[in-house]
Amino acid sequence: MTGLRHRLHVMMERRFPEKRLFLRSDDQTRFIRLRPATQLMAWSGSAVLIGWTIVATAILIMDSIGAGNFRAQALRDQMTYEERLNVLSSERDQRAAEAIAAQQRFNSALEQISLMQSELLRSEERRRELETGIEVIQATLRRTMAERADAQERVDLLQAALDGNGDVLPGTGGSADAAGTVDLLAAALAETAEERDQIASDAEFALEHAAEMELELRLLQEKNDAIFSQLEEAFTVSVEPLDNMFRAAGMDPDQVLSTVRSGYSGTGGPLTPLQFSTRGGPNDPDAERANSILRQMDRLNMYRIAAERIPFDMPVKAGFRFTSGYGMRWGRMHNGTDFAAPVGTPIYAPADGVVTFAGWSSGYGRLVKIRHAFGIETRYAHQSRIRVEVGQRVSRGDHIGDIGNSGRSTGPHLHYEIRVGGSAVNPMTYIRAGQDVF
Template sequence: MAKRGQPRDGKDQLRTRIGQALHAALEKRFPEKRLFLRSDEQTRFIRLKPETQLLAWTGSTLIVGWTIIATAVLLMDSIGAGNFRAQAQRDKMVYEERLNALSAERDVRLAEAVAAQNRFSTALEQISIMQTELLRSEDRRRELETGLDVVQSTLRRTMMERTETQERLASLETALEDGNGGAIGGAATDELTGTVDILAAALADTAEERDMIAADAEFALGHAAELEARIEQMDQRNDEIFRQLEEAMLVSVEPLDDMFRAAGMDPDNLINQVRRGYSGTGGPLTPLSFSTMGGEPDADGLRANAILNSMDRINLYRIAAERAPFDMPVKSDFRFTSGFGQRWGRLHAGTDFAAPIGTPIYATADGVVTSAGWSSGYGRLIKIQHEFGIETRYAHLNRINVQVGQRVSRGDRIGDMGNSGRSTGPHLHYEVRVGGNPVNPMIYIRAGRDVF
């Protein structure tokens, strides 16, 4: 039994020596201390062993280290959030500058189009005046040519009559010389002499009239050549005006075509729908018509009508753009908190814009309010029905400023942002539905940014 106990005693002694060595090392680093607690009746003390002090020191060190690390993490998050806000602010400024530049360029293009249209109208008026003068000169020239032909016919007939009379006069003179005429021959001679004098006077008048007609015809031909030269210059000016107008129409129409195509809308089908709703005729966009004397329309008329068709297309695009949701529902400072798509296994059918409660909410297109009130998880909800089978929804509102059946225009304030319904914070849940099916609202918003 003693032999079996000896190893166990050796191990205990080893543990004791190790514990004493550790205690001695701790005594050097953390000497034993006593904390006295004195009251009116007695005095007590608490003994702080080296081990207790080591635990307290270790705990304090861990707490201080955790505090430093947590502070550093919070500071880094704060710096990162500040950088993100600064970047967002810079992006917003760049975006606003781009919008302002696009707006200014659009105004310049519009002014150029209006000025070109005015120049085009003035040129058309001048062309009409020149064409009228040319037609009058042509009619006068034809009249002079007809009169000249008549005078020439009369002159030829008179010359023939004069030749016949001279022949008769010669025969009579011959007869008189032969002595066969007598008293009757003398009377006939006097009559023929009078006739010859009348014919000579008529011939002189006819020659004078012929010279006047020839002079008038030469003047008319010269004036017609001058008018043709002026018309040629006018045609060159008109061609330049047409070219500028065609370029302006191309620059104006192409962005609108791209905008509607980017929104998934067929521009031709869209134009036909708008035209059916606005089928009145007349006004400044009535097609031009020029007198072509029963022939085909001239090139200027075709180009002018093509430009008017482009202007009509732009006007119809403007009407369509007012009735499709290309605008932003929130114009104040905001941030996107959730986009369109799957979220937590379910379809998030709209886009969320976060801002303070009371932020104004605007209609994104012309339409009619079909719903304005509480709607379960949507909270306070506004539904607006637009053209082309499009509906927009504005949810979680704090206040509603419209009524069912009210007609609103793009940019009208319809309510205020809130936190009603199933919402985790103040924001606007904005939806666009086509034919009852939800689509990504950013498709329309991004398409409209390049134009408006």
């Protein structure tokens, strides 16, 4: 053990020979002995310090480089996100323009349907008048034919009397009155012949008029067929998008119509359904087609009423961008869709309803709640100004407030929620469903 220590001391002496550090003062001189072990420890400490400094500096440099790369990547991601938002905004504007065009086409179709309905009713009345006229002409013709047969019988009787083979008509008074009887028969024969000619002329006129009325009735029937075809096609084009809209929102169209029909108390309007009666006679194909079209009109009218009461429309019309959608966000559930826009941007009611809350609500800030039909409620949070009051009835498109930054908000935006039966659902489900209609 002593030998090993001696060898180590010799090796350190070679590398770190013993040194003395003299310290001289006024009256004395002192020195400090730097042994090899002390020098080794000092050298090792210095090496460790220098190594640590190099490593720390390298770490700081690499972290700075990494942070720069991260910032650059974040900037690139932000630019990509903004480009995507711009594309989505352009698509939204395009869809809004398409929705406006679809609404205009829908209104135009309603006007055409109303005009066609009026034309159809006039055509149906004209057809019934023609049928009544034909029945009157046929009755007149039958009566004329009967009178003609009766007149012919009288003519034959008078002709037989004139031909006279010695027989006379009862009541002539014998041969002494033969001349008077002949004159009487001649006058009666002339009168009967005149009546026969008149009856024949009337019958010929009735036949010609009946043929003209049958031609007019056939042309009218062809016109009615064309109107029916146009109406049926128009309803197919108009009703199918509405069916798809309700199904896309997860709603049963038949149940929606049943609910609206049972709760709707309004009357009148251009699309009020009628019924064509067959008056107890056989089924009329035209009447059945007309009733079918009127039932479709009633369905379209009920759809229109339901669509105005369900939030299919957008709550923001001016320039905006979607910032947060429905779903999990930062580990928490985000129950709505956010529309970012400048402070003061108008907020519109997407459907008819009644305001149930209008005021401050903790994290929501200035909040408006609207109750719609079918157990649907919409919420509009973080407003800068509320423009409605509790109990107020609003219609689709009414200005209900302005976008703001109140409550727990990181910037000016509208937090928009839709709740069905108290449970939050994705608002985009309804907005996408109504894109092709509104």
